[in-house]
Every structure is written in structure tokens, then in C-alpha cells.
Amino acid sequence: MGEEGMIAVAEKAEEVSSFSIEAATACMLGQLLGGPKDGEALVWGCRKAGNIPHDDRAFGVVVKQLHKNGLIKRVGYCSRQRPGTGGPQSVWALT
Numbered sequence: 001m002g003e004e005g006m007i008a009v010a011e012k013a014e015e016v017s018s019f020s021i022e023a024a025t026a027c028m029l030g031q032l033l034g035g036p037k038d039g040e041a042l043v044w045g046c047r048k049a050g051n052i053p054h055d056d057r058a059f060g061v062v063v064k065q066l067h068k069n070g071l072i073k074r075v076g077y078c079s080r081q082r083p084g085t086g087g088p089q090s091v092w093a094l095t
Helices: 003-016 021-032 039-048 058-068
Strands: 072-078 089-094
Touching (some): 021 039, 021 058, 039 058, 039 089, 058 072, 058 089
Antiparallel strands (some): 072 089
16 A cells, blocks of 8 residues: 555544544554564554554554654564464564
8 A cells, every 4th residue: 555545544544433643653652662563563552552443554654654754663574463464564663
């Protein structure tokens, strides 16, 4: 999905669900204070905190903005926990 599509999913999620880009950003940064985490762990941490979008792809824009703004960096890859969701996933850490 391109950047425009990711933004559209996130904006719709803010309209139709309990998702907030701002809250997801704070939640992810807070989780990374404890050390590197994979993308699925970050998403599940946000969901457990009550930040639940209609489509989990809404979290993609949060990760992309954090990375683009130099707040997080990719430190590796690992296998996914959810079967059938693609290849290796990124492991993220604070910069």
C-alpha cells in the first residue's frame, strides 16, 4: 500500500473506530522505551491499550512517520507470529 493509501486508512480509522494516530504514536514510543520490539508486538500493545482501528493497516502510517522523523530505526527482522501475513517483519528501536 502506498503512502496515500496508508494515510486514508488511518484517517478513516480515526473516524469510525477508537483509533488515534496521536495515541498510537505515544503508545509505540512508550513500548520502545523498554527496548526493541517487532511490529506485531507494537500493534498488539496499542490494541491492548484500547487503540483499536477498523483495519490494522492504520498502524502502518504511525510506524512510517516515526521512522521518517528519525524517532525509531529498524534494527533487524524476525518471523511473524500471525500465520499467513507475509514474510519477515521489522524489529524497531528508539534512535
